[in-house]
Amino acid sequence: MPDQEKFVFASPAPGGGAGRPRRRAPARAGGRRPRERKRGRKPAPGAAEPVAHDPAPAPEGGGGRRSSAVELARRQRDISVSEFFAKNRHLLGFDNPSKALLTTVKEGVDNALDACEEAGILPDVRVEIAQLDETRFRIAIEDNGPGIVRAQVPKIFGRLLYGSKFHRLRQSRGQQGIGISAAGMYGLITTGKPIVITTRTGAKKPAHHFELVIDTQKNEPRVKRDDVVEWNRAHGTRVEIELEGNYRGGQHSVDAYIRQISLANPHAQITYVPPKAEEYGAEHAFPRVARTLPPETAEIKPHPYGVELGVLMQMFRDSRSRNLRGCLTGDFSRVSPRIADEICTRAKVSASRRPSETTREEAERVHRAIQATKIMAPPTDCIAPIGEELIERALRAEVEADFFAASTRRPTVYRGNPFLVEVGLSYGGKLSAEESITLYRYANRVPLQYQQGACAITKAVNSTDWKAYGLQQPKGALPIGPMLLMVHVASVWVPFTSESKEAIAHYPEIVKELRLALQDCGRKVSAHIRRRRREAEEAKKRGYIEKYIPHLAIALQEILGFDEREKERTIETLTDVLERSRKM
Amino acid sequence: MAARRKSGSGKSAPTRRVTRKAAPGGAGSYEKRVQATDTETRRQIDQTAERVHQTIRKRGRPDLRLPVRALSNVSYSNEQGYLEIGRQMKVRTLSVNTVKNFAQTLRMMALSKELIQNSDFATKREAYYISKNWEECKFDEQVESDTVMDDIEALFSVHQVAREQLRFYPEEHGGSVSGPLVVVDRDSTGRVSRIDCTAFGSGAYSVPSSVEGLDFETTAAFVLLIETGGMFQRLQSHRFWERANCILVEMGGVPTRSVRRFVRRLADEHGLPVYAFVDCDPYGIANIYRTIKVGSGSAAHINRFFCVPSARFLGVTPQDIVEYELPTHPLKDVDVKRARDALKNDPFFQRHKPWRQALEQLVGMGVRAEQQALAKWGLNYVIDEYLPRKLQHPGRFLP
Numbered sequence: 001m002p003d004q005e006k007f008v009f010a011s012p013a014p015g016g017g018a019g020r021p022r023r024r025a026p027a028r029a030g031g032r033r034p035r036e037r038k039r040g041r042k043p044a045p046g047a048a049e050p051v052a053h054d055p056a057p058a059p060e061g062g063g064g065r066r067s068s069a070v071e072l073a074r075r076q077r078d079i080s081v082s083e084f085f086a087k088n089r090h091l092l093g094f095d096n097p098s099k100a101l102l103t104t105v106k107e108g109v110d111n112a113l114d115a116c117e118e119a120g121i122l123p124d125v126r127v128e129i130a131q132l133d134e135t136r137f138r139i140a141i142e143d144n145g146p147g148i149v150r151a152q153v154p155k156i157f158g159r160l161l162y163g164s165k166f167h168r169l170r171q172s173r174g175q176q177g178i179g180i181s182a183a184g185m186y187g188l189i190t191t192g193k194p195i196v197i198t199t200r201t202g203a204k205k206p207a208h209h210f211e212l213v214i215d216t217q218k219n220e221p222r223v224k225r226d227d228v229v230e231w232n233r234a235h236g237t238r239v240e241i242e243l244e245g246n247y248r249g250g251q252h253s254v255d256a257y258i259r260q261i262s263l264a265n266p267h268a269q270i271t272y273v274p275p276k277a278e279e280y281g282a283e284h285a286f287p288r289v290a291r292t293l294p295p296e297t298a299e300i301k302p303h304p305y306g307v308e309l310g311v312l313m314q315m316f317r318d319s320r321s322r323n324l325r326g327c328l329t330g331d332f333s334r335v336s337p338r339i340a341d342e343i344c345t346r347a348k349v350s351a352s353r354r355p356s357e358t359t360r361e362e363a364e365r366v367h368r369a370i371q372a373t374k375i376m377a378p379p380t381d382c383i384a385p386i387g388e389e390l391i392e393r394a395l396r397a398e399v400e401a402d403f404f405a406a407s408t409r410r411p412t413v414y415r416g417n418p419f420l421v422e423v424g425l426s427y428g429g430k431l432s433a434e435e436s437i438t439l440y441r442y443a444n445r446v447p448l449q450y451q452q453g454a455c456a457i458t459k460a461v462n463s464t465d466w467k468a469y470g471l472q473q474p475k476g477a478l479p480i481g482p483m484l485l486m487v488h489v490a491s492v493w494v495p496f497t498s499e500s501k502e503a504i505a506h507y508p509e510i511v512k513e514l515r516l517a518l519q520d521c522g523r524k525v526s527a528h529i530r531r532r533r534r535e536a537e538e539a540k541k542r543g544y545i546e547k548y549i550p551h552l553a554i555a556l557q558e559i560l561g562f563d564e565r566e567k568e569r570t571i572e573t574l575t576d577v578l579e580r581s582r583k584m
Numbered sequence: 585m586a587a588r589r590k591s592g593s594g595k596s597a598p599t600r601r602v603t604r605k606a607a608p609g610g611a612g613s614y615e616k617r618v619q620a621t622d623t624e625t626r627r628q629i630d631q632t633a634e635r636v637h638q639t640i641r642k643r644g645r646p647d648l649r650l651p652v653r654a655l656s657n658v659s660y661s662n663e664q665g666y667l668e669i670g671r672q673m674k675v676r677t678l679s680v681n682t683v684k685n686f687a688q689t690l691r692m693m694a695l696s697k698e699l700i701q702n703s704d705f706a707t708k709r710e711a712y713y714i715s716k717n718w719e720e721c722k723f724d725e726q727v728e729s730d731t732v733m734d735d736i737e738a739l740f741s742v743h744q745v746a747r748e749q750l751r752f753y754p755e756e757h758g759g760s761v762s763g764p765l766v767v768v769d770r771d772s773t774g775r776v777s778r779i780d781c782t783a784f785g786s787g788a789y790s791v792p793s794s795v796e797g798l799d800f801e802t803t804a805a806f807v808l809l810i811e812t813g814g815m816f817q818r819l820q821s822h823r824f825w826e827r828a829n830c831i832l833v834e835m836g837g838v839p840t841r842s843v844r845r846f847v848r849r850l851a852d853e854h855g856l857p858v859y860a861f862v863d864c865d866p867y868g869i870a871n872i873y874r875t876i877k878v879g880s881g882s883a884a885h886i887n888r889f890f891c892v893p894s895a896r897f898l899g900v901t902p903q904d905i906v907e908y909e910l911p912t913h914p915l916k917d918v919d920v921k922r923a924r925d926a927l928k929n930d931p932f933f934q935r936h937k938p939w940r941q942a943l944e945q946l947v948g949m950g951v952r953a954e955q956q957a958l959a960k961w962g963l964n965y966v967i968d969e970y971l972p973r974k975l976q977h978p979g980r981f982l983p
Contacts, residue, residue, distance in 0.1 A: 541680040548687040551721040555690030559633035559697055574640050574678075581645060582680050 085185055085216075094186050098252065101137060101245035102449070104183040105129070105254050108141030108239055109261060110173045110446065111180050113268060115145035115237065117293055123268040124288075127258060129247065131275035136191060137245045142238040147201035150208050150226075157181055157195055157239070158212045158221020171297040171383055171492050173446050183241055185214050190244035194224050199237040207231035247275050252449050259398065260440050260447035262286035263424075263486055264386060266394040267293055289393045294445075295384045300492060301333040303378035304343075304370040306416025313363045316355040324358070324366075325351040334376045343369045380411030380418040383490050386445065391424035391486065399484055402428030402532075405524035407517045414509035419491035421510070423517040427525050428532070431482035437471075439478060440486040441504075443494040448502050455503035457487045460514035469526035470533070483525070487514065541582065549574050618797055622700050625749045628740045629693045636690070647677040648689065650738050651885050658884040660931030665893025666877075667932065669741075669884040685732070687721050692732050699751035705794070707753050708733065734883075741885040748841075753793040759834040759843050760788035760816060763825035765850075768799035781831070786821050788834070795846045802854055805829045806978075807847055809895070811837070811862035811872055815955045815966070824967050828975065831856070838872050844890045847876070851894050858892050859981065861971075864900035865915070865952035866923040869943070870930065873897055878932045897982035898974055902945040905953045908970070911960055912951035923947050936983045 089095060093103035109125055116123035121144060128140040148156060157180060184195035195214075200207035211225035249255065258272045269288040307315070321327040328340035335343075344351040347369035349362045358366070386394075391406035408422040431438070441448040441457045452458050458478075466472075466479035473479040495505040504510065553570040556562070632648070639646040650673065651657065657670040678686050695714060699705055706714060712729040715722045723729040737747045747753075761767075765781040767789065781789045792798075808830045810816045816834035819825070825832050831850065835843060851858050860876060862868035877895045879887025905912060915923075923943050926933045933939045946952070958966045974981075 544680055544683055547720045548683045551687035551718060552683070552690055555687065555694045556633050556637050558694035559629055559690070560637060562637075570637065570640055573643060577640070577643055577645055578678070578680060578683065 085182070085189065089186075092182050092186075094182075097135065097244055097246035098248050100186055100190075100243060101129070101139070101247060102252065102254050102257060104139050104180075104186070104241055104243060104245075105141070106257060106446075107180045107183050108139065108241075109258075109270075111239075112141055112143035112145060112237070113265060114173055116143055116268075117296075119146035120293060121145060122288065122291065122293060123265070124271075125268060126271045126273070127254075128273040129254065129275045131247060132242070135244050135246065136242065137247065137275065138240060138242045140238060140240045142233075142236065144233065144236040147199045147205075147235045147237055148197075149201060150199075153197055153199060153208065153210050154212055154221035154223055157184055157197055157210075158214050158223075171444055171490055173444055180239060180241075181214065183243070184212070185216070187241040187243035188213055188216070191242045193242040196240040197237065198229065198231055200231055200233060200235050203234040207233070251452075257447055257449060258284070258286065260442070260449070260486075261445075263391075263394045263398055263440065264442050264445040264447065264488060266290040266386065266390045266397075287397065289397045290390050294386070297384045297492075298382045300378060300382045300418070301331060303334060303413070303416030304328070304332050304373075304375055305413075306493070307332075307367075307370070309364060309367045312367050313358075313360065316358050316363055319355040321355055323352040324349060324355055327355040333378045339373065339375055343373050346372060377413045378416060378418050380413070380420070382492055383411040383418050383420045385420055385422050385490060386488060388422070391422060391488075395424050395426045395484070395486070399426040400430040401426035401482070401484065403525060403528040405521045407520040407524075409513050409517050412509065412513060414495070414507045417491055417493045417495075419489060419494070419510060419513070421513040421517045422488045422490075423514075423521045424486040424488075425521040425525055426484040427528060428482050431484055433482040434480070436478040436480055437483040437485060440484070442486065442488040443496075443501075443504060444490050445488065448504070450502035451497070452503075454497055456506045456511050457489065457504055457514060459506060460511050460518060461485065461487070463511075464515055464518045464522060466522060469522040470529035485518075485521075487518070489514070545575060545578050545582075549578070621745070621749050621796065624743060625740070625745050626697060626700055628743050628745055629697045632693065632739070633690065645678045646686075647675050648686070648735075648739060649673045649675050650735055651741065653734070653738055653882065653885060655881045658881050658931075660878065660935055662935060664888070666887045666891045667879045667881060667884050668887065684721070688715070688718075688723065688728075688732050689735060691715070691718055691721055692729070693736060696736070696750040696752065705751040705753050707755055707793075709755055711752055738885045741888075744889070746886050746889055748794040748796060748845075754841065756840055759836050759839060760790055760813075760820075761831060761833050761846075762788045762820050763831035764802055764804045764829065765789075765831050766801040768801065770797060782825070788816075788820060788832075791833075791840075791842050791846045793842055795842050795849065798846075798849070800850060800854060802831065802850070802856070803829070804831045804856060806857040806859060807831045807833060807850055808898070809833050809835055809839070809847065809858060809860045809862075809876060810955075811835055811860075811868060812955055815861070818963070819967065822964065822967055824971070827967075828971070835872065835876070838875050841886075841890055844876060844892065847895075848890065848892045851892050857978065858895040859898040859975075859978070860895055861898045861955065862900070863952070863954045864902060864905060864910075864946070865954075866919045866926065866943070866946070868900075869897075869939075869946075870922055870926040870933070874926070874930065874932055896978065899970070900953055900955060900957075901982060902942050902949065905949065905951065908958065908961070910953040910957040912949075912953045912957070915947070915950050915952055919952060920947060920950075938982050942982060 085092070093106075094100040105127060109127060112125045113123050116125075124144040126140075126142040128138075128142075130138045130140075132138055181195075187193060187195060194211040197210040197212065198207060199210075206228040207230065209225065209227045209229040210223060213222050213224060214220070215222050247254070255272075255274060258270060262268065262270045266289040268286075270286040272284040272286070274282060274284070302311075302315075315331055316324075316327060319327040319331055321330050324344055325337060325340045328335045328343060329337055341351050343366060347362070347365040349358065349366055353362075385408045388406040388408045391408070392404045395401070395404050395406070404424075404426050406422065406424040409420060411418050411420040413419070439452065439458065439461060441452065441455055448455065448457075461478060462476055466481075471479040471481040471483065489504055489510065495507060495510075497503045497505045549571050552574065553567045556570060557567045636646040636648075651669050652672040652674045653669070657672040658667050659670055660666075661668045676682055676686070692711070692715075695706070695711065708730055709726060711733070712723055712726040715729055723732075733747060733750070733752050736750060737745070740746075740750070762781050762784055767779040767781065769777045769779060769792075771777070779789055804825075805828070808819075808828070810819065810832060813834055813836060816832060819832055824830075833843065833847060839847075847858055850856050858876075860873050862872050873895070876892055877897075878893065879891035883890075900910070904910065923946060927940060927943055933943065955966075958970050961969070
């Protein structure tokens with residue numbers, strides 16, 4: 001079943017039924033509700049804290065409304081989720097109809113892949129887009145995952161929430177963090193059509209068919225249909241959403257997304273049915289090139305170096321440790337009791353102080369002391385690369401080129417966060433030689449299709465000297481040549497430049513690693529380019545012999561006046577002599 | 585003005601040059617001389633082709649040996665009096681990389697042989713266009729065909745064969761000549777013309793592209809080389825050649841090959857002293873005068889025919905600027921650079937102390953003066969005062 005944490009609900013909405021009208025409370029965004037503890041599964045460490053606190057802020061954090069708590073509380077009830085959604089579309093990836101289409105597909109595919117991987121199943125994902133009229137589309141995403149138990153379905157698909165992965169330090173796809181329910185909501189708002197789910201958890205279990213709408217006033221699921229149906233899959237989930245959209249080509253298109261996601265997920269089989277497939281008979285299959293699932297990645301505790309002051313204060317408040325020493329050693333990675341004491345001494349705060357009682361000033365001193373203390377880098381085994389071999393195989397399967405190379409760097413650390421960079425490269429073949437290279441950017445196997453110019457990956461590619469590797473390159477721009485680059489940054493916490501999460505921030509450590517990986521691939525391709533040039537040169541030289549030797553013979557004939565036979569013989573001898581000299 | 589020997593040949597049928605009309609005396613009869621050089625040129629072409637052909641027949645890779653045409657292979661010989669090409673040879677062996685150039689060189693030689701046989705010539709530009717018939721072998725730009733011509737010239741220079749003998753002529757012809765000189769010329773029909781260089785009125789005789797076929801009759805005492813057309817006009821229209829009994833030659837900047845050869849033959853065959861009268865600046869001294877006197881570094885393989893080692897520098901000297909209080913212009917950076925370069929790198933100037941001093945003086949003053957600056961003292965001051973005064977003491981001319 002899909003990663004449930006992505007869809008964590010603040011309220012214990014009874015399975016399948018419509019809950020009480022409640023204000024929605026994002027699990028991570030600050031709303032810590034005592035009731036959350038009732039949830040069977042506990043989310044990330046930073047979340048499970050029932051500390052009494054003033055009421056959770058309004059979803060959109062309306063800072064100016066704090067005048068009256070009573071009024072605030074009433075108004076919170078009145079906020080319609082659809083209104084919130086309409087106001088925040090751009091944050092959620094629904095800025096415009098084309099992007100809405102893409103985001104919906106992305107959320108669906110991310111969920112499908114996550115669900116399969118968590119269950120240890122090799123993903124087999126089918127994406128269908130049907131164009132119903134000019135602006136209306138029906139998107140269906142189907143996987144062979146573990147399925148979802150009937151009681152959970154409405155909870156997962158029927159409420160709109162923020163992502164829950166904010167504090168969870170683990171390499172995972174769901175950085176977009178809005179969930180499929182947002183897509184369902186968007187569909188509902190634009191078309192009024194319910195989200196349709198078919199799911200089955202095993203061959204011996206029945207397949208369930210749901211039609212859900214979200215009560216946009218109350219943010220509650222409302223089940224329109226709940227049937228048992230025949231389904232030819234033994235297990236899996238199919239989600240269908242109808243929405244207003246716009247299907248376009250280009251680098252921001254769904255087509256580009258599918259191609260890119262399949263490159264970064266060689267273990268997945270992806271079938272894509274684009275709109276008007278009936279017309280062109282086009283069903284694109286992106287075959288599986290590897291039969292091994294990516295290793296499951298461990299969740300790690302935050303490293304002290306990467307923790308901001310605000311987060312640190314919150315961790316102190318939420319800590320279950322009785323003293324600061326325990327909090328530092330228990331809630332952070334790589335902090336031994338000795339290091340914890342060192343930090344406390346440096347901060348002039350008692351190590352036995354209760355964390356939740358520390359003042360802001362004390363926390364600030366601790367924060368500064370952390371930066372001044374030498375702490376071992378965090379473990380890096382929590383990062384799982386795609387791997388050089390698989391990248392190369394994926395590229396070979398997808399890209400028609402002459403040469404392939406890949407380079408995976410060892411994990412390293414920026415600001416206390418482990419990360420890893422890998423680069424795949426294809427060169428030649430049918431790739432266009434006249435234009436800028438194609439650059440595919442990935443964060444945790446998810447393609448980044450927007451804001452190419454703002455991304456550290458682009459910066460690293462532009463600042464690499466590709467001329468040295470035999471490509472053309474305008475100053476400070478992408479190189480020109482028949483090349484496709486895929487660049488993957490994997491991290492427990494990928495630093496994005498902004499909320500839209502489409503560009504990676506320019507941390508020097510990350511740019512450096514990117515450059516090293518790019519240079520490694522550059523060296524490999526440069527050997528290939530040089531070899532190609534030599535071969536072309538050879539062919540040209542062979543042509544030279546055939547071209548100019550007759551003229552040499554003509555000139556000798558004109559000067560010396562010998563006959564045609566002698567001329568032919570001269571040509572023959574000379575060709576032979578030169579061919580032999582060339583081989584030596 | 586049928587002065588240019590070759591001007592009619594393009595129209596006339598390619599008749600044999602061999603003419604029955606007797607040539608007047610000179611250094612050897614005209615006929616013999618032309619025949620001898622043509623025979624030698626053809627022999628060189630045939631020999632080269634034969635050597636290449638034989639090597640191929642023996643299944644070897646033929647090569648061409650050219651003197652290295654670089655300043656590193658040039659030295660100044662005091663005895664010979666010109667910049668001499670050294671012994672370094674560049675061996676161009678036939679290979680995949682050189683096959684195009686090799687073919688072009690041989691085709692160019694074949695063209696040369698054909699021109700000699702037809703008693704015709706081709707300008708460098710014409711030769712470039714002829715190559716357009718050679719399919720892949722054609723030259724894309726004229727510089728390419730010029731380079732190949734220079735290669736052949738260098739190849740044969742050891743045997744006294746220059747480009748003019750190969751029948752490849754430059755586009756530009758020489759400067760103007762006037763004075764007590766009769767040029768005996770023949771056009772390609774063999775008709776002899778006797779050209780009196782005093783009979784041009786306010787005009788002048790123009791040196792043809794190739795001067796090998798000319799004969800001279802003169803009573804002049806010396807040759808005066810003049811840099812600028814303006815000064816030549818003044819001396820010519822005031823019949824200075826009569827007063828000084830000299831042949832006036834206008835060079836128009838750095839003299840062309842034909843002018844250099846023309847003057848050289850006058851000097852050699854009639855024992856005439858040659859005096860140069862140029863602007864007083866590093867260009868006039870280090871480029872114009874140096875080239876006429878000892879040849880150029882870049883074409884060192886032909887200097888032995890084309891320079892005039894007996895030439896002397898009449899003026900304008902740096903000292904003249906002082907003595908005649910000439911109006912001056914400041915030296916530009918390029919001028920200073922050229923002068924310093926001559927002092928530092930040019931073997932000719934290094935060899936002659938008076939020149940080193942003169943150049944130092946010029947750079948020290950930081951000014952230059954033109955020939956025509958003498959007009960400050962009156963338009964004909966140069967005729968009435970400057971040149972006569974100078975010519976009283978040819979021994980004081982700079983070497």
